[in-house]
Amino acid sequence: MSNAHNRHYLIIWVWLLALVVVSVTAVAVLPKFQALLLIFAVAIVKALLVARNYMHLKNERVIIYVIVLIPLTFVIILLFALFPDFVYRG
Amino acid sequence: MSGAGIPPGKIGTWWFLASEIPVFGGLIASYIVVRLGSAGWGEASGHLNFTLALINTFLLLTSSMTVVMAHAASQENNYRSVANFLGLTVVLGLGFLGVKAVEYTTEIAHGFTPAAGIFWSFYYGMTGLHGLHVLAGIIVNVVLWIGALKGSLAHHGHRVELAGLYWHFVDIVWIFLFPLLYLA
Numbered sequence: 084m085s086n087a088h089n090r091h092y093l094i095i096w097v098w099l100l101a102l103v104v105v106s107v108t109a110v111a112v113l114p115k116f117q118a119l120l121l122i123f124a125v126a127i128v129k130a131l132l133v134a135r136n137y138m139h140l141k142n143e144r145v146i147i148y149v150i151v152l153i154p155l156t157f158v159i160i161l162l163f164a165l166f167p168d169f170v171y172r173g
Numbered sequence: 174m175s176g177a178g179i180p181p182g183k184i185g186t187w188w189f190l191a192s193e194i195p196v197f198g199g200l201i202a203s204y205i206v207v208r209l210g211s212a213g214w215g216e217a218s219g220h221l222n223f224t225l226a227l228i229n230t231f232l233l234l235t236s237s238m239t240v241v242m243a244h245a246a247s248q249e250n251n252y253r254s255v256a257n258f259l260g261l262t263v264v265l266g267l268g269f270l271g272v273k274a275v276e277y278t279t280e281i282a283h284g285f286t287p288a289a290g291i292f293w294s295f296y297y298g299m300t301g302l303h304g305l306h307v308l309a310g311i312i313v314n315v316v317l318w319i320g321a322l323k324g325s326l327a328h329h330g331h332r333v334e335l336a337g338l339y340w341h342f343v344d345i346v347w348i349f350l351f352p353l354l355y356l357a
Contacts, residue, residue: 085254088245096238103230110356122352130345137241138341144179150191158198165206 095136102129186335190342193306197346200302204295204353217292218354220285222276226355229272230347233307236265237344240314240337247326247333255333256321259314262340266311273304299350306343313339 102125109121135141140148208214243258277297280286287297313336320326326333 085245085249085251089242092238092241092245096234099234099237100231103227103234106352106356107227119357122356126348126352129348133237133341133345133348137237137344138338146179146184147187150184150187151194154191154194155198158195158202161199162202162205165202166209168206 092137095132099129099132102132180331182331182335183338186338190338193342197299197302197349200295200299201349201353204299207291207295208357211291214292217285217290218296218357220280220283221296221355222279223355225272225276226351229269230351232265232269232272233344233347236262236269237341239265240333240340244334244337247330250327250330252321252324252327255326255330256318259318259321259333263311263314263318266307266314266340269307270304270311273300296354300354303343303346303350306346310336310340310343 106122106125109118109125113121140151239258239261243255243262246252246254246258280293285293287294317326317333317336320329320332
């Protein structure tokens with residue numbers, strides 16, 4: 084049982100390392116804007132891999148998702164609320 | 174949407190982690206908008222040691238794997254394996270802090286202190302707060318490791334999962350700090 088779990092965790096770890104390589108390579112070979120899009124997309128995928136597999140979020144009840152998503156939503160609102168002020172300020 | 178059946182400790186840990194999201198999320202959101210509105214940050218971040226950050230990424234991702242393996246072992250009451258995996262996690266966490274200390278020392282020696290500019294203020298603020306969280310996680314894991322060695326953890330095996338949740342959260346924060354500070 085534990086061996087099967089550990090094999091799964093090892094596979095996720097290999098994916099995480101492979102995604103680090105993707106990010107680093109993107110910075111080296113892609114134009115700046117495309118590289119930025121890719122490295123942050125990769126960061127989100129890595130975070131989801133850890134949350135779903137290592138934190139077992141994929142097996143959790145809805146209440147856990149609610150607990151996590153409420154503050155996350157506020158952070159995203161904060162980001163977009165501040166964005167125009169800083170970026171378009173003369 | 175009931176929490177029935179979920180152990181109170183797990184609900185409490187997730188509440189705690191949820192409260193941490195605005196702490197790091199607020200810092201990261203502020204960093205992004207200030208950076209987008211300011212020039213010259215790319216030059217400042219060019220002074221960071223990318224290789225050391227890459228080593229730290231490897232250490233923290235690996236420690237996430239070892240701590241979840243400790244959790245899997247605790248579910249099978251194999252506390253010898255729990256101790257081994259927690260010990261590895263602690264070593265990897267200490268490695269992360271050691272590398273970070275080398276980074277800080279080098280940067281400060283070159284004059285890049287927290288007062289050297291807004292990029293450096295953010296850099297030390299975000300990585301310093303993250304480092305303190307790593308330190309707290311190490312302390313918790315050391316306590317659990319001692320419990321696993323002495324046998325007292327057998328009655329509180331669920332604590333390995335709760336400590337692991339916290340450790341993974343710290344890993345996720347680094348997953349975003351690494352590209353924000355070293356790649357972007």
